[in-house]
Amino acid sequence: MAAKSNSIMDKLISLAKRRGFIFQSSEIYGGINSCYDYGPLGIELKKNIKELWWKSMIYERNDVEGLDASILMHPKVWEASGHVEGFTDPMIDCRVCKSRFRADQIDTSKPCPVCGNRDTFTEARQFNLMFKTFMGPVEEDASVVFLRPETAQGIYVNFHNVREASRRKLPFGIAQIGKAFRNEITPGNFTFRTREFEQMEMQYFVRPEEDEKWFEYWKAARMEWYKRLGLQEQKLRFHEHGPDDLAHYAKKAFDVEYEFPFGWQEIEGIHNRTDFDLRRHMEFSGKDLRYFDDQTKERFVPYVIETSAGCDRILLTALIDAYEEEEERVVLRLDPVIAPFKVAVFPLVKRDGMPELAQKITNDLRGDYRVFYDESGSIGRRYRRQDEAGTPFCVTIDGETLENQTVTIRDRDSMEQIRINISNVRQYLADRLK
Ligand code: ATP
Numbered sequence: 001m002a003a004k005s006n007s008i009m010d011k012l013i014s015l016a017k018r019r020g021f022i023f024q025s026s027e028i029y030g031g032i033n034s035c036y037d038y039g040p041l042g043i044e045l046k047k048n049i050k051e052l053w054w055k056s057m058i059y060e061r062n063d064v065e066g067l068d069a070s071i072l073m074h075p076k077v078w079e080a081s082g083h084v085e086g087f088t089d090p091m092i093d094c095r096v097c098k099s100r101f102r103a104d105q106i107d108t109s110k111p112c113p114v115c116g117n118r119d120t121f122t123e124a125r126q127f128n129l130m131f132k133t134f135m136g137p138v139e140e141d142a143s144v145v146f147l148r149p150e151t152a153q154g155i156y157v158n159f160h161n162v163r164e165a166s167r168r169k170l171p172f173g174i175a176q177i178g179k180a181f182r183n184e185i186t187p188g189n190f191t192f193r194t195r196e197f198e199q200m201e202m203q204y205f206v207r208p209e210e211d212e213k214w215f216e217y218w219k220a221a222r223m224e225w226y227k228r229l230g231l232q233e234q235k236l237r238f239h240e241h242g243p244d245d246l247a248h249y250a251k252k253a254f255d256v257e258y259e260f261p262f263g264w265q266e267i268e269g270i271h272n273r274t275d276f277d278l279r280r281h282m283e284f285s286g287k288d289l290r291y292f293d294d295q296t297k298e299r300f301v302p303y304v305i306e307t308s309a310g311c312d313r314i315l316l317t318a319l320i321d322a323y324e325e326e327e328e329r330v331v332l333r334l335d336p337v338i339a340p341f342k343v344a345v346f347p348l349v350k351r352d353g354m355p356e357l358a359q360k361i362t363n364d365l366r367g368d369y370r371v372f373y374d375e376s377g378s379i380g381r382r383y384r385r386q387d388e389a390g391t392p393f394c395v396t397i398d399g400e401t402l403e404n405q406t407v408t409i410r411d412r413d414s415m416e417q418i419r420i421n422i423s424n425v426r427q428y429l430a431d432r433l434k
Contacts, residue, residue, distance in 0.1 A: 008261045012323055013190055015330065019389050021045065021319065021340075022191060034187035034194045036312075041389055044340035044370055046198075046315055049229070050177055052337060053200045053309070056225055057175040064173035064202060065166050069154025071179060072135065072145050077153050080284035081277065082248055083130055087149060090124040091185045102185045129182045131195075147181035152306060154178070155203045156277045159289055163205075170291060170302055171214060173204040177311065189262055191312045198311040205291070205302040208275065211251070214305045215272050219254055222270060222307050226256060229314070230335025231321050235259040239266070249276040256309075258317045267317055268309035275301040322390060332390030333413055336433050341391040342369040343429060346382050348398040350375055358397045361407070361422065369429065387412055392432070395425060 016022040020039035024031040038046055057064050078084050090103035097115035103124040111118045131147040134140075148154065155162075155174045162174050177200045187193045206214045219238070226236055241253040251274050255266040278289045278301050290299045322332040336342065345362045347354035355375050362373045372391065374382050379396065386394055394410040401407050401422070408417040409428060420428055 008320075008323070009190065011325075011330075012319060015323070015332075015388060016042070016190075016319065019385075034184070035196060036191050036194065041340040042315070045318070045334070045338060045390075046311060048338040048340070049314055049318065050198075050200065050311060052229065053225070053311075054175070054177065056228070057173070057202055063168075063171065064175050064204075065162050065168065067155060067158060067162060067174050067176045068178060069151065069158060069176060071148050071181075073148060073153065073157070075145055076284050077157060077281075078130065078146050080280040081153050081156075082280070083146075083149060084128070086248055087130055088126040088128050089185055091127040092124050093122045094120045095122060096120045100185055105186060127183075127185060129184065131181045131183050148179075149182050150180050150308070151176050151178045151199045151201045152203060152308065153277070155201070156281055156304075157285075159205065159278060160287075163291075170293075171204060171206040171210065173202050175200075175202040177201075189260070191316045192260070192262075192265065194312065197313070200309045200311050200314075202307045203273075204305040204307075206305060208300065208303045211272055211274070211303040211305065215252060215270070218305050218307050219270050222256060222268060222309075226267075229318060229338065230333075231258065231317065235321065237264070239264070247271065249273045258321075260317070260320060267313050268307065271306045271308065273304040273306050275303055277304060278302065329384050329387050331387040331412065334390035334392075336392040339390045339392050340370065341372045341386070341389060342433055343393045343395060344372040344374060344382070344386045344391050345395045346373075346379060346397070347375050348379055348396055352399070352402060354397045354401070357401060358395075361395060361397070361425065365426065365429070368426070369433070383410065383415075393429060 019041055021042040023037045023039055025035035025037050026032045058066055092101050092103045092106055092108065094112040094115060094117070096117045097112060099112065099114040108121045112120055130149050132144055133147065134143045135145045136143050155176055158174070177198065179196060180199045181196050184193055184195055187195055204214060204218060223236065227233060235258055237257050239255045239257045241250070246253055250271045252272040254270045256268040256270070257264045258267050282289045289301065291302050292299050318334060318338060319332065322334045324331050324333055343365060345358050347358040358373065358375065362371050365371045372386070383394060392412045396408045396410065398408065405422050406419045407422055407425065408419055409425070410417045
C-alpha cells in the first residue's frame with residue numbers, strides 16, 4: 001500500500017513538472033530543500049483557488065473586509081502572540097549522520113532511520129520555527145525581525161484600523177491571503193509541508209457569548225467550500241483537537257482533513273482563539289483594542305473565530321484529488337472553475353484555412369478565458385496533453401466546420417464530442433464555467 005501511495009506521489013510530481021504546474025526552486029543549482037516554484041499552469045491554478053476563496057469570503061458576503069499586511073512586523077508582535085516563547089517544536093539530532101528529526105515523529109528506541117546506527121540520538125531540544133533576519137545594515141540583537149509565521153497577527157494589529165475605516169459593527173471578519181514562513185524541522189511530501197508557503201486566513205470578530213454559534217457556522221461554511229472546490233466528499237473529514245494538542249490560544253479547534261496518499265492530514269484549521277490575541281496586543285502595545293457597543297454602552301474585547309487554510313497545501317490536494325490514471329491516458333479531473341486553461345482550440349490539420357478559423361475562435365474567447373491554442377502533432381496527442389493539464393473542454397475545427405460552421409467540443413471527463421455551431425461556443429462554455 002505504501003509503495004503504491006508513493007508511486008502516485010512520484011507520478012504526480014513528475015506530471016507537475018512536465019506540464020508546468022510546479023518546479024523545484026533553483027533547480028539548475030541542484031535545488032533548495034522544500035522550496036518550490038509555480039509554473040505557467042501552477043500559477044493559474046493557484047490564482048483560481050485564491051479567487052474562489054476571496055469570492056466566498058468577501059464578494060458573496062457583506063461582513064468580511066480584505067487586508068494585505070506586511071510580512072515584516074514590529075518584533076513585539078511576536079512576543080505578544082506567544083511565538084517568541086512558544087512557537088517551537090522539540091527536535092532530536094543523530095550524533096553520527098547529523099540528521100534532524102521532530103521528537104514527536106521519531107522512536108528513539110529504534111535505530112536512526114537515515115544511518116541505521118543505534119543509541120545515537122541527542123536529548124530533545126526546543127527549536128523555534130520562526131525565521132530571523134535583520135532590519136537595516138547592522139546585524140545586532142536590536143535589529144532582529146522575523147518573517148511572519150502566520151498572517152493572522154497582521155489582522156489583529158489592524159483590528160481597529162479596519163473597523164474604523166469600514167465602520168463595521170460586530171460580528172465582522174477580516175480576510176487576508178499572504179506568505180508565511182516556518183523553519184520546519186521536517187518539511188516534505190512535496191508542497192505539503194514547506195518552509196515558505198501562502199496562507200488564506202480569516203479572523204471573525206464576535207461577541208464573547210456568541211463564540212460557539214459562530215464557530216459552528218464557520219466550520220460548516222468551510223467544509224462547504226471544499227466541496228465547491230470539487231474535492232471528493234468521502235476524502236474530507238473533521239478532526240477535533242483534544243486537550244493535549246490544543247494550541248495555547250485556542251478554546252476549541254477543528255481541522256479539516258483530507259485523505260492524502262500518505263494518510264489523513266490537515267488542510268485547514270478552524271479555531272476559537274477567544275480574546276487571547278487582542279488582549280495580548282493590548283497588554284504589549286498599551287493600546288485599548290476593546291470594542292464599544294453604542295447601543296448597550298458596553299466596552300469589551302471581542303472573541304475571534306479563525307479559519308486558517310494553506311493555499312499551497314490545498315493546491316496539492318486539488319491535484320491529488322483530480323489525478324486519475326485510465327488505460328489510455330492520465331487525466332486531471334479538476335473542477336472547471338479552478339482549471340488553469342478553460343478551453344483549448346485545435347485545427348484538425350494545418351491547411352484548408354483551419355488554422356485561421358481556429359485562431360479566430362481563440363481570439364474571440366480570449367479575454368474571457370485562459371485559452372490554449374495548439375496546431376502541432378496528432379489530434380489524439382493534443383487531447384492527451386490537455387487531459388493532463390486538466391483543461392475541461394477542447395474545441396476542434398475540422399473539414400465539416402468549413403462546410404457548415406460547426407465545431408466539435410470534447411468533454412475532458414467523458415471524452416464525448418458533440419457538434420455545435422461556432423456562434424454557440426461562447427454560450428456553451430459560459431454555461432459550464434460558472
Ligand atoms: P501542522 O500541524 O501540519 O504543522 P499547523 O497546525 O501548525 O500545521 P496552522 O498553524 O493551523 O498549521 O496553519 C494553518 C494552515 O496553514 C494549515 O492547515 C496548512 O494548510 C498551512 N500550513 C501550515 N504550515 C505549513 C507548511 N509548513 N507548509 C505548507 N502549508 C502549511
